[in-house]
Amino acid sequence: MKATVVKNTMLSDKFGYLELKCPEIAKEKNAGRFFMISPHSDNVYLTDTLLKRPFAICDITSSDTFTCLYMITGRGTKVLSEALPGNNFLVTGPVGNFFRFEKGADTALIAGGIGLAPMINAAKKLKEMGNKVTLYYGGRSKTDILMYDFLQTICDELIITTDDGTLGIKGNVTVPLTDKIKEYKKIYACGPNRMLQAVNTLCSENNVPIDVSLDEQMGCGVGACLGCMITVIENGEKVMKRCCVEGPIFDGTKIDWDSLIR
């Protein structure tokens, strides 16, 4: 299956925003699912980057277009950053599970860094359901906070934190969340594993349920290669789940966090 580049915008020196045309993915109704994209255009297979990379479906922009947010970290994302309108990429999706929101429940979305990606779609979904949308969004510095103006248009409450205090509250997302955590019936979080672990600890201490969306390297994205296993604890036993099929969203309280922090 192909996706055609509509627009590719650099948001900073390391973050980019790609709009793709692919009706099969754009028709997705749930938030939190992802797709796989081949890091070379027009179906050229003979290249040194091989595997498709997983990216969250960030926003659905029309009946046949959607977006993804990427951070340049390696060869694959470098290729994406150079994509031009009209380029075709091989994609697979939508794949994975999705956020199960409850109508009317007080919830908060928590995003750290590139973990913002699934939260844009999530915020829109919550709004559509008539829920209040609160987004905590943390980054290292002001330049890492992306799409600030846009986020204000889709959130009722936007709480920004930066590690260096150049924008919003100084510190990580748990700083403002600590005072407010008891107000929420459920938390949905996506970001670096250490941040997710900290948010999960805060939730556990306050008996607030939490679903986390994990970012794991994947081989196939469809459950065949067993390369993206997440260890969860079920009935006191460690069980391995495929991040691509049983995830990427897991009950945070069940994750074996020690196995994820490496």
Place this chain on the structure above:
Amino acid sequence: MDRLKTNICGVEFKNPIIAASGTFGYGLEFKRFTDIEKIGGISVKGISLHETYGNPMPRLVETYAGLLNAIGLQNVGVEKFIKEKLPALKPLDTRIIVNFWGKTIDEYVEVAKILDSTERVDMLEMNISCPNIKEGGISFSSSPKAVEQVVSACKKVISNKPLIVKLSPNVQDIKPFAKACEDSGADAVSAINTLVGMAIDVERMKPVLANVTGGLSGPAIKPVALRMVKEVFETVKIPVIGIGGIGNWKDAAEFILAGASAVQIGTANFINANVCKETAEGLNEYLERKNIANFKEIVGRAVSC
């Protein structure tokens, strides 16, 4: 597509393209993304006597034109496979090859015996060469003598299905291993399994894979695999199934010309779920263009004297 029809060890194949073990799950994971019935056969994830949980994470890392994996043969075990996975494959019009392995000769024999009497399983593929688990196979491919022992032990209990033995490339010379398989009654050999390699994370100053080393696959290994298929083809009379970095019809044609009676496609399934189907179509067009009635006519054409 009569040009692609073949018969391997008495089993009819609509085309010689097989999805390689470990890359196609239990056969149905790709159902949403491709037409499985366009594929000649599927070699399912390596099955063992008992359920196996595999290696710790990280298990995968992409390298230049390659993929290093150390999954560790995670599988549900033969009993669960037959009860929970195989029934779903029954209605599919494609050949089912079950890859299997054991930690001891007794385990190999036990699994082989069970699979041999299992309906719907068309062929068995013995893995004596997974580089990723300590007992799993590697010791059996350490010497031709050890290969002979495990293959002949399994052959004694297999009476219904043809046995393919999957060879390791991690040996000084693959030829005596292929010969040992043939001499101990193997009906076919497949070559090659992954090449042992490693990658290091320079920031953490540690190996990327939790298992330290892993098996390299993908286009990076194709020239090595092709050379080994040629060597095996020149050594044995039983059919050779070529594996290693195949990603399109041209790659498949190269393996056939080097002596492969069928090919398996692995890593490329992750990149393009339709790769097996497209390879079969491309191969058919190639044969048409070359006016060759069936690909069997050109098996080994580039190398045989």
